[in-house]
Amino acid sequence: MAKSCKVSLDPAVCEMVEKAGRLEVETVWDRYQAMLPQCGFGETGLCCRHCLQGPCRIDPFGGEPKAGICGATADVIVARGLDRAIAAGGASHSGHAKHIAHTLKKAVRGKAPDYAIKDKAKLRKVAERLGIPTKGRSEAEIGLAVAEAALADFNEKATEAPVTWVATTVTEKRSKLLMERGLMPKGIDYEIADIMHRTHYGCDADPINLLQAGIRCSLTDFAGCHMGTDLSDILFGTPQPVVSEANLGVLKADMVNVAVHGHNPVLSEIIVAVAEEMKPEAKAAGAGGVNVVGICCTGNEVLMRHGIPSCTHSLSQEMALITGALDAVVMDYQCIMPSLATVAECMGTRLITTMETMKIPGAIHIPFAEERAKEIAREIIRHAIEAFTRRRGKPVDIPQNRSKVVAGFSAEAIINALSKLNADDPLKPLLDNIVAGNIRGVCLFCGCNNVKVPQDRNFVTMARRLLKENVLVLASGCGAGALMRHGFMDPASVDEMCGEGLKAVLTAIGEANGLGGPLPPVLHVGSCVDTSRAVALAVPLANRLGVDTDQLPVVASAPEATAEKAVAIGTWAVTLGIPTHVGVMLPVVGSRYVTQVLTDKVRDLTGGYFIVEPDPEPAGQKLLAAIDERRAGLGLNVPGGARR
Amino acid sequence: MKRKEIFVRYERCTGCRSCELACAVSHTAARNLFGALLGGERPQKRLYVDQVGRVKAPAVCRQCEEPPCVAVCITGAMHRREDGVNVVALPRCIGCWMCAMACPFGAVGRGEGKAVKCDRECLDEEGVPACVRACPTGALVFQTVEEFEAERRLAAAVSLR
Numbered sequence: 001m002a003k004s005c006k007v008s009l010d011p012a013v014c015e016m017v018e019k020a021g022r023l024e025v026e027t028v029w030d031r032y033q034a035m036l037p038q039c040g041f042g043e044t045g046l047c048c049r050h051c052l053q054g055p056c057r058i059d060p061f062g063g064e065p066k067a068g069i070c071g072a073t074a075d076v077i078v079a080r081g082l083d084r085a086i087a088a089g090g091a092s093h094s095g096h097a098k099h100i101a102h103t104l105k106k107a108v109r110g111k112a113p114d115y116a117i118k119d120k121a122k123l124r125k126v127a128e129r130l131g132i133p134t135k136g137r138s139e140a141e142i143g144l145a146v147a148e149a150a151l152a153d154f155n156e157k158a159t160e161a162p163v164t165w166v167a168t169t170v171t172e173k174r175s176k177l178l179m180e181r182g183l184m185p186k187g188i189d190y191e192i193a194d195i196m197h198r199t200h201y202g203c204d205a206d207p208i209n210l211l212q213a214g215i216r217c218s219l220t221d222f223a224g225c226h227m228g229t230d231l232s233d234i235l236f237g238t239p240q241p242v243v244s245e246a247n248l249g250v251l252k253a254d255m256v257n258v259a260v261h262g263h264n265p266v267l268s269e270i271i272v273a274v275a276e277e278m279k280p281e282a283k284a285a286g287a288g289g290v291n292v293v294g295i296c297c298t299g300n301e302v303l304m305r306h307g308i309p310s311c312t313h314s315l316s317q318e319m320a321l322i323t324g325a326l327d328a329v330v331m332d333y334q335c336i337m338p339s340l341a342t343v344a345e346c347m348g349t350r351l352i353t354t355m356e357t358m359k360i361p362g363a364i365h366i367p368f369a370e371e372r373a374k375e376i377a378r379e380i381i382r383h384a385i386e387a388f389t390r391r392r393g394k395p396v397d398i399p400q401n402r403s404k405v406v407a408g409f410s411a412e413a414i415i416n417a418l419s420k421l422n423a424d425d426p427l428k429p430l431l432d433n434i435v436a437g438n439i440r441g442v443c444l445f446c447g448c449n450n451v452k453v454p455q456d457r458n459f460v461t462m463a464r465r466l467l468k469e470n471v472l473v474l475a476s477g478c479g480a481g482a483l484m485r486h487g488f489m490d491p492a493s494v495d496e497m498c499g500e501g502l503k504a505v506l507t508a509i510g511e512a513n514g515l516g517g518p519l520p521p522v523l524h525v526g527s528c529v530d531t532s533r534a535v536a537l538a539v540p541l542a543n544r545l546g547v548d549t550d551q552l553p554v555v556a557s558a559p560e561a562t563a564e565k566a567v568a569i570g571t572w573a574v575t576l577g578i579p580t581h582v583g584v585m586l587p588v589v590g591s592r593y594v595t596q597v598l599t600d601k602v603r604d605l606t607g608g609y610f611i612v613e614p615d616p617e618p619a620g621q622k623l624l625a626a627i628d629e630r631r632a633g634l635g636l637n638v639p640g641g642a643r644r
Numbered sequence: 645m646k647r648k649e650i651f652v653r654y655e656r657c658t659g660c661r662s663c664e665l666a667c668a669v670s671h672t673a674a675r676n677l678f679g680a681l682l683g684g685e686r687p688q689k690r691l692y693v694d695q696v697g698r699v700k701a702p703a704v705c706r707q708c709e710e711p712p713c714v715a716v717c718i719t720g721a722m723h724r725r726e727d728g729v730n731v732v733a734l735p736r737c738i739g740c741w742m743c744a745m746a747c748p749f750g751a752v753g754r755g756e757g758k759a760v761k762c763d764r765e766c767l768d769e770e771g772v773p774a775c776v777r778a779c780p781t782g783a784l785v786f787q788t789v790e791e792f793e794a795e796r797r798l799a800a801a802v803s804l805r
């Protein structure tokens with residue numbers, strides 16, 4: 001009988017939460033309970049710690065104190081706090097991209113022999129988009145030029161030639177709008193540093209100017225995401241549909257279970273590459289082989305390129321260890337809870353950190369270097385094999401839950417699938433179905449799980465609603481992780497989950513591609529950096545229609561957002577003109593003015609806006625209304641008649 | 645059952661003002677922070693955190709058994725409710741502030757020309773006041789005098805060891 005519980009919709013997680021309780025191993029949900037009540041000043045963004053005269057906090061209800069010690073009002077404090085969250089998000093996603101750019105550079109210079117350019121066509125395509133000459137040049141030369149162009153995007157660039165990974169990846173109209181409105185970033189690191197400067201004690205105190213800088217800075221996150229996707233595809237291949245499985249049931253008691261956890265494929269690709277060749281060593285230790293599984297976004301990266309099963313995501317990362325079957329967790333960076341060290345100690349799992357930017361006391365640190373990638377990966381897997389020998393024969397508790405997943409829908413894969421319906425004009429079938437209303441609109445689910453929401457509840461409730469209403473749903477990051485473990489990426493679910501129009505479209509595309517059935521209800525576009533793939537699909541769609549991205553019936557949602565990266569992604573989605581839902585309260589509610597700008601006034605600037613709605617039912621309704629408004633704007637039919 | 649009071653363990657107060665905020669929120673129609681803010685409500689807090697030197701001190705109405713504020717109220721607005729909680733009947737309050745002068749703890753506030761004070765209309769489903777529930781350090785506790793004093797005695801005894 002499937003377990004159920006209050007903290008998660010996933011029965012596998014519930015089973016492990018119960019076990020953790022029995023073993024008295026503390027989990028994220030226990031720590032959340034211990035943290036309650038949370039501070040209302042922090043919740044509303046009214047706490048400022050930017051100088052040593054503070055901390056200051058403002059009465060959210062208009063009483064005293066009305067301003068910080070320096071005189072900063074609620075509006076200023078809230079806007080500054082939001083800006084710093086955006087800058088942190090941008091720094092993380094672009095840091096990830098920078099890492100891959102360095103790897104590409106080392107690879108083409110022959111300094112990292114375990115890496116090579118895998119997708120030459122994409123390399124040329126990206127180079128051409130960036131205006132890098134390709135004719136008569138070798139892949140190594142082009143690769144070096146692309147890597148150097150990527151790294152140059154981090155510096156302060158000339159006003160007329162700003163960050164290329166923004167200027168060349170959005171519509172021409174958007175690029176022009178960003179330039180005219182002072183929203184085009186001059187350089188990735190430049191804008192992030194600019195935010196830290198202007199939010200320092202005694203600098204920018206104009207909330208609107210602060211928000212404008214925050215919007216500009218959010219595009220550094222977009223540039224980082226897009227660059228991360230492009231360069232990963234070049235080095236590791238552009239994803240194509242692949243069949244795999246998701247949830248804790250992918251762990252195998254008699255195998256050496258190694259989880260790759262974190263974000264960057266630079267590490268996880270190599271772990272996957274050497275896992276097979278380590279099979280004899282694993283067998284010698286009494287195991288059937290090495291079973292690599294994914295946790296969080298690096299799991300998405302290897303899922304969509306190699307069909308590596310996804311173990312779990314985000315909030316339930318500790319649960320993978322609670323099974324007792326996980327021999328090692330290999331980590332790079334981002335969204336890795338330090339609590340894993342305690343859980344690992346209880347469960348006998350080896351935790352292995354690999355990056356200078358992320359060490360955890362209690363973990364083994366094995367510094368990763370691209371120059372010796374496979375050698376280091378083998379060393380890491382040997383740790384897992386050793387842990388297995390200690391675990392061998394001991395009982396484990398692996399929940400039986402596994403969902404079938406068809407993943408790997410890069411923009412290229414989607415367009416390729418559409419080309420089977422119309423080889424000359426692949427976007428036409430998609431547009432025709434949008435016009436006819438078989439596809440009402442498109443929604444991208446992204447972002448994290450958040451302990452404040454029963455895990456996956458918002459994703460599942462909203463996706464179910466939108467699919468029934470014939471909205472084409474894409475998912476990235478831990479949003480994809482949430483939906484995949486509930487069967488949303490299994491083509492067999494189409495019949496039950498999708499409205500008639502959408503069902504017909506997914507079936508037509510699936511059959512034209514020889515799948516003998518439909519595409520899955522939700523298309524897996526990849527990791528959180530791969531949120532950029534949704535833009536890579538929306539931009540040609542807008543161009544084909546002769547409109548900008550703020551006119552498309554496209555919406556986005558991070559219904560269980562946690563990370564600052566999600567704040568940054570949400571802000572750039574709004575900057576690209578997308579109505580963007582967030583299902584947890586952003587720490588901005590303490591300023592009525594900032595809240596109003598983000599949910600309404602920003603529309604005049606970018607065409608996009610935030611929808612903040614914690615309840616998934618009305619949230620779904622609001623996204624449908626936003627889609628219908630866009631449809632009406634394009635003169636398309638709206639279900640139930642136009643509302644304006 | 646013996647009545648519970650809001651006791652202060654001053655040594656635990658960090659001055660975070662979470663109690664003030666929770667008190668204000670509990671007196672809104674929305675009864676939650678985000679709902680109240682988004683709904684434009686402007687509630688008032690009924691307790692106050694002050695700082696003198698390094699001492700941080702939450703001041704909340706002591707709900708006196710023989711309340712001076714009630715004794716001095718000329719219109720009878722300030723009265724003792726059946727449950728023993730001292731409250732203001734706003735329609736009868738004339739804003740003369742006799743109660744404010746009489747209260748030795750400074751627990752009476754001003755709201756739209758009338759007296760505003762702790763009314764214990766903030767209890768959660770377990771009967772705990774909002775300020776106590778919100779206190780992250782246990783500086784505010786909701787106990788009977790007997791319970792509170794028993795703990796004090798134990799603490800004193802432990803210190804003798």
